[in-house]
Amino acid sequence: MTEFSRIEKFIQSYADNISKVLGLDVTILDEQGIRVSGTGYYSDLIGLPAPEGSFFRMILQTGQPGMIFDMKKNDSQCMNCKFLQQCRELATIGFPVHKREKTVGVIGIIGFSPEQKEKMLHHSEKWMPFLQHTSSLIEHKLLELDAEREKGCNIQEEMPQAVVKPVYFAQLIGADTGLRDVIAKAKKVAGSISTVLLRGESGTGKELLAKAIHSEGPRSRQPFVAINCAAIPETLLESELFGYEGGAFTGSRREGKPGKFELAHKGTIFLDEVGDIPLSLQPKLLRVLQEKTVERVGGVKTLEIDVRVIAATHKDLESMVKEGTFREDLYYRLNVIPLRLKPLRERREDIPLYLQHFLHRYGTLLQKGRLELDASLVHRLAAYDWPGNIRQLENAVEYMVNMADGSLIDHESLPEYLLAEEATGRADEAGAGLEQLLADYERSVLKKYLASSAYRQDKAAIASELQISLSTLYRKMEKYNLDI
Ligand SMILES: Nc1ncnc2c1ncn2[C@@H]1O[C@H](COP(=O)(O)OP(=O)(O)OP(=O)(O)O)[C@@H](O)[C@H]1O
Known part of the structure; x- marks a missing residue:
């Protein structure tokens, strides 16, 4: 538990208020770079870490406030950020939160539109005392909790247990x-x-x-x-x-x-x-x-x-x-x-939106950098029936992000049950022969086993699991051009 997680609700109310007053999105990070609160775009990223090399992580290290109005300029402090290419922020202000001289968090204010950027350019200097004041209030709250703890009162926060993280x-x-x-x-x-x-x-x-x-x-x-x-x-x-x-x-x-x-x-x-x-x-x-x-x-x-x-x-x-x-x-x-609420198969046009949304979420969470889905895969997934609806789609994307080797996710990264579906789908659409479909499926199963960390390239274990001989496994690997 970090300092901030003890006062999550207090911090979120500050983020909400700053956002209302300034008309901009706000996110607050704890000392480990995890977003403990956020408004608008960031409300969905609460609990996830800020990207490695990002501007806010730099503020955590230096303990100094900063602002950026051109992320992609060569000398910008965002150059080392893993998410620079997909970043939609046009202007960012970061202000550190200290506790007894130590930097324990960052308050971030973000503009996504040219109008917001303009506003930030004009008013940023004026906002500094306000941010300083907010930062001091958070520090004060943390010190107050420390004092309570020393007195032996086990105060968690004023929040009753059942109050949930807000959903907007x-x-x-x-x-x-x-x-x-x-x-x-x-x-x-x-x-x-x-x-x-x-x-x-x-x-x-x-x-x-x-x-x-x-x-x-x-x-x-x-x-x-x-x-x-x-x-x-x-x-x-x-x-x-x-x-x-x-x-x-x-x-x-x-x-x-x-x-x-x-x-x-x-x-x-x-x-x-x-x-x-x-x-x-x-x-x-x-x-x-x-x-x-x-x-x-x-x-x-x-x-x-x-x-x-x-x-x-x-x-x-x-x-x-x-x-x-x-x-x-x-x-x-x-x-x-x-x-x-309609099932996903009755509103297929939304499937690409969800794919994109969860790709961003799990790409960030798993620190995989910029990821993209192969266009034909998106097409294929939009045709799938998703009996488990958004939950199933979310889990499938999490699986694919875990399996992704490079930045492009293609059908090789699909979970097995979807691969089988793929093969069936292809039969309907492209008129591929059964033999070809079975071969595609066999290749993807073998590839999956060979990539699985559980088997660590232990061919004998893979052969035994698939109930084939070791020599058959090698023969098939050669046939499908899989690394031996
Ligand atoms: N419109 C949406 N936008 C983004 N994420 C969504 C949306 N709808 C559902 N989800 C996500 O899908 C998952 C399943 O949603 P939820 O648990 O609310 O479904 P449910 O209908 O209550 O399911 P069950 O009946 O099985 O309890 C959750 O992770 C949720 O965040």
Whole structure:
């Protein structure tokens, strides 16, 4: 844990305020160069390291403020940055944060448009005392925490545990008009108390949208408590949701335990997979939603709760109501503001956007420098059905970035299940013969094994794993021109 991670929320509120006052994006880095907060473009890069050789890393080393208005000029302090070529920043100001003379972080202000650059050129000198003041406030907060710690009070931060890292609507990527419409509706209801029901297959972004509704609403500084109703055994779900009094059942804690509704008081509860709530519990849930009170299991007291409910499911609740496995009254209680997220295969035009987004994210995270996807691969991936939706696509890109040898990612870096899909796709489109397709597939499997660090070029182990003889392996490597 670095100094800054102890005051994450405090720092993010400063980043938000500076950004609002100056009308520019702000990012704040800790002493290891990790972004602990960010606004706009940078909000999606929180938790990721700044590139090696970057301007902000230089400020961490020198402890001196600086500004750059032409990143790509030969003498710019960005020349050693691994991301220089893909950098979209037009102007940057960096100001160090010190604690007892030691540099423990950097406040960065960034302009992406010519107008922002112009503004920064004119006002940067005037902003220095303001940045100095902000830097001193952060230092003061860190010293205050040290003092508390020395006194023996184990103060973490004022933030309750359940307050999550904020998610902003701007972080939701996708150009599809259906998705934009859903996001526009979600924005409209962020400020309301009404129950939202998110529908959509797994991995379509239901939880992300729920967090954005919470973060951009008036409850943003209160808890966001998520519970996955499908992941908890039926016998435990009731006490997880509503809590229990001491001694309510064998093995329960003597002092009792608050349920998720209590923990979400004043904030938002996210009932994920609400379609999996057993019938036996549905009346109690309905009562809590209607009366806004909870009774712990084994308790007699009625507790008033003030929670905003966001529920989500991939199930066909209407059919469940007809079959009698989901109560109709509960269905109506939840279905006040229904929002449906389309599966990726119904908005294929967005696939290249996601590929680009995650390529940038994992390229940065894994410090792979500038990466590009082969155009025919993008075409191929846009044709794939993505049953696991954005989550699956994200994982596939993470895999490919890990496997990438150079800056261009082609189909050799695909995960195996997608390679198989590739071969099938090619058969449909290019009319390649079965023999050729099998050969392509065989070559890619062998290449993958040979590149795998798990086998470290141990041919005998690879042959054994693939259940072929060593000589067959060598023969195939020769046939496919793979390095022996
Ligand atoms: N519009 C989007 N823009 C960027 N990333 C997204 C978007 N939608 C989803 N993601 C990312 O995809 C992944 C899956 O999203 P999320 O967990 O919100 O899906 P879900 O519908 O709640 O899935 P499940 O039903 O399986 O819980 C997450 O990493 C999320 O950040």
